[in-house]
Amino acid sequence: MNLNIEGKAVKFGDNVNTDVILPGKYLELIDPEELGKHALEGLDPTFAQRAREGVIIVGGKNFGCGSSREQAPIALKGSGVKCVLAESFARIFYRNAINIGLPALECDGISKKVDEGDILTVDLQNGLIENKTKNDSMQTATLPPFIMGLLEKGGLIPHVRGLIGKQ
Amino acid sequence: MHKLNIFEKILARASRRKEVVPGDIAEANIDMAMIHDLTGPLTVHSFKKIGADKVWDPKKIVVIFDHLIPPSTILAATLQKGLREFIKEQGIPRLYDIGQGGVCHQVFPEEGYARPGELIVGADSHTCTYGALGAFATGIGSTEMAAVFATGKMWFKVPKAIRIHAEGNLKKYSTPKDLILKIIGDIGEGGAIYKGMEFTGETFSKMSIDGRLTVCNMVVEAGAKAGIVPPDNKTITYLRKRTKKSFKPLKSDKGADFEETLEYDVKKLEPQVACPSSVDNVKPASELSNVKVDQVFIGSCTNGRIEDLRLAASILKNRKLHSAVRMIISPASQTIYSQALKEGLFKIFMNSGAIITNATCGPCLGGHMGLLAPKEVCIATSNRNFIGRMGSPESEVYLANPATAAASGITGQITDPKNLRRR
Numbered sequence: 001m002n003l004n005i006e007g008k009a010v011k012f013g014d015n016v017n018t019d020v021i022l023p024g025k026y027l028e029l030i031d032p033e034e035l036g037k038h039a040l041e042g043l044d045p046t047f048a049q050r051a052r053e054g055v056i057i058v059g060g061k062n063f064g065c066g067s068s069r070e071q072a073p074i075a076l077k078g079s080g081v082k083c084v085l086a087e088s089f090a091r092i093f094y095r096n097a098i099n100i101g102l103p104a105l106e107c108d109g110i111s112k113k114v115d116e117g118d119i120l121t122v123d124l125q126n127g128l129i130e131n132k133t134k135n136d137s138m139q140t141a142t143l144p145p146f147i148m149g150l151l152e153k154g155g156l157i158p159h160v161r162g163l164i165g166k167q
Numbered sequence: 168m169h170k171l172n173i174f175e176k177i178l179a180r181a182s183r184r185k186e187v188v189p190g191d192i193a194e195a196n197i198d199m200a201m202i203h204d205l206t207g208p209l210t211v212h213s214f215k216k217i218g219a220d221k222v223w224d225p226k227k228i229v230v231i232f233d234h235l236i237p238p239s240t241i242l243a244a245t246l247q248k249g250l251r252e253f254i255k256e257q258g259i260p261r262l263y264d265i266g267q268g269g270v271c272h273q274v275f276p277e278e279g280y281a282r283p284g285e286l287i288v289g290a291d292s293h294t295c296t297y298g299a300l301g302a303f304a305t306g307i308g309s310t311e312m313a314a315v316f317a318t319g320k321m322w323f324k325v326p327k328a329i330r331i332h333a334e335g336n337l338k339k340y341s342t343p344k345d346l347i348l349k350i351i352g353d354i355g356e357g358g359a360i361y362k363g364m365e366f367t368g369e370t371f372s373k374m375s376i377d378g379r380l381t382v383c384n385m386v387v388e389a390g391a392k393a394g395i396v397p398p399d400n401k402t403i404t405y406l407r408k409r410t411k412k413s414f415k416p417l418k419s420d421k422g423a424d425f426e427e428t429l430e431y432d433v434k435k436l437e438p439q440v441a442c443p444s445s446v447d448n449v450k451p452a453s454e455l456s457n458v459k460v461d462q463v464f465i466g467s468c469t470n471g472r473i474e475d476l477r478l479a480a481s482i483l484k485n486r487k488l489h490s491a492v493r494m495i496i497s498p499a500s501q502t503i504y505s506q507a508l509k510e511g512l513f514k515i516f517m518n519s520g521a522i523i524t525n526a527t528c529g530p531c532l533g534g535h536m537g538l539l540a541p542k543e544v545c546i547a548t549s550n551r552n553f554i555g556r557m558g559s560p561e562s563e564v565y566l567a568n569p570a571t572a573a574a575s576g577i578t579g580q581i582t583d584p585k586n587l588r589r590r
Binding site: 043065067095159 | 192205206208209212213216217218219234235240242243246289290291292294306307308309310311313314317318322356357360361390392445532533534551553554555556560
């Protein structure tokens with residue numbers, strides 16, 4: 001997958017939970033595009049429409065808290081979200097996002113440095129985030145090599161296919 | 168060698184290492200894995216994409232149908248049908264189908280699958296419940312589970328740990344639910360993010376297994392990876408009746424490292440309520456008497472156990488629900504259902520005007536059997552009060568213990584059970 005990402009920022013606050021990312025009534029869905037239509041419906045019914053052009057979510061603390069539903073990051077990816085940047089992540093959401101190939105990067109202080117609609121570029125390899133609108137940049141810790149490896153392969157499925165010799 | 172806490176000990180054992188320290192990545196062998204009817208189909212979907220022929224060990228997999236049972240839509244019925252076919256094809260012997268089990272986080276311990284010292288993963292965030300029996304148990308996503316099904320292994324980042332030490336006996340109508348709500352209120356929704364929480368002290372050692380299950384069930388609401396009550400004689404007694412499998416209880420070494428220890432004296436703890444729309448928005452029930460309720464839900468993997476139903480019944484006996492309130496009661500398993508029936512609790516519930524459902528997660532996640540309309544308010548014994556959790560995004564959910572929920576059903580507003588008028 002592409003390790004350099006560019007998109008418009010869509011901002012959210014602290015503790016965005018998986019029930020608002022994808023309400024329980026849609027958990028029967030599996031298709032990413034179908035799930036994507038309902039992404040973040042609980043907080044902003046217009047989000048799915050706005051995300052279509054390809055956006056970067058900028059969240060606060062504890063992004064993705066709550067249930068283990070993998071349908072939550074799948075819905076975000078399906079709606080057009082290219083990457084999630086947050087002050088911190090809930091652990092199950094974080095793993096799920098990486099596993100399905102949605103980059104998630106912890107970035108202390110990001111909420112204060114980005115406004116809604118700013119154009120951001122993210123260099124995953126080097127942990128570098130640039131705010132083109134504000135002509136500003138932020139350096140964050142790079143992802144551990146094996147997580148980077150998972151993302152490069154496109155997620156956990158291709159990784160495990162390799163492990164069990166099904167290339 | 169450094170002193171190990173219980174989380175490090177279990178991860179070290181499962182990854183066949185002498186010791187691990189927080190921040191280490193441990194490639195661990197999984198002892199047991201659980202899926203249910205809503206995360207299972209996506210697990211199977213990913214498993215097929217991986218292309219493995221057989222699951223790593225069919226006997227270590229438990230499948231429990233609970234979220235949408237009996238199926239509430241044709242799609243749910245179709246997914247359940249597909250899951251049954253996969254289970255048959257893979258020769259997985261432990262399926263708890265409709266009518267055979269109930270809510271997964273009750274059925275799993277009840278059937279003896281949660282054992283001290285073991286490493287358990289479940290495709291559901293409340294898998295942390297099993298820490299009540301001394302296991303390291305945590306929730307994972309469906310694709311992660313598919314990888315476990317294929318390999319039997321998973322990587323863990325060894326968590327830092329905090330200790331909650333509580334002394335004293337809980338008052339009448341104050342329950343383990345109130346204690347865990349109080350703790351989450353104090354440390355916040357992300358207060359234990361990525362961490363292990365160990366529960367020690369007199370309060371937890373005197374606590375029943377039902378109560379410990381309630382406490383550990385909610386650690387994920389503070390962001391924790393796992394919560395554990397150290398195994399003791401109660402744990403062993405509970406398991407002897409339920410499993411023949413041998414297990415080796417592990418405990419934290421004396422002097423093991425904890426990032427922080429929080430001390431609680433529970434003697435004066437009052438019934439607590441988590442207000443909309445986050446679990447850390449906690450207030451004493453007595454301060455919320457101006458909140459009117461439309462629906463009461465008593466059930467779920469947090470508080471649908473026999474002790475919870477007995478407590479609710481002690482409040483509802485010879486009382487009628489407020490005319491503007493409906494009450495839904497869901498025993499957490501078929502076993503609890505039949506026990507409650509035998510004890511005459513259903514008669515009390517029905518005389519008060521409550522409706523009793525089969526053992527299901529339905530209402531708790533806004534799946535089926537009691538969704539809320541816009542502007543409606545529910546007081547529930549479950550674990551989440553997020554926006555839209557139980558239905559309309561404009562509805563509101565308050566979380567409480569079963570006595571508070573039942574008392575609120577009688578008065579039509581949030582009520583501390585000790586303030587109910589005498590019969």
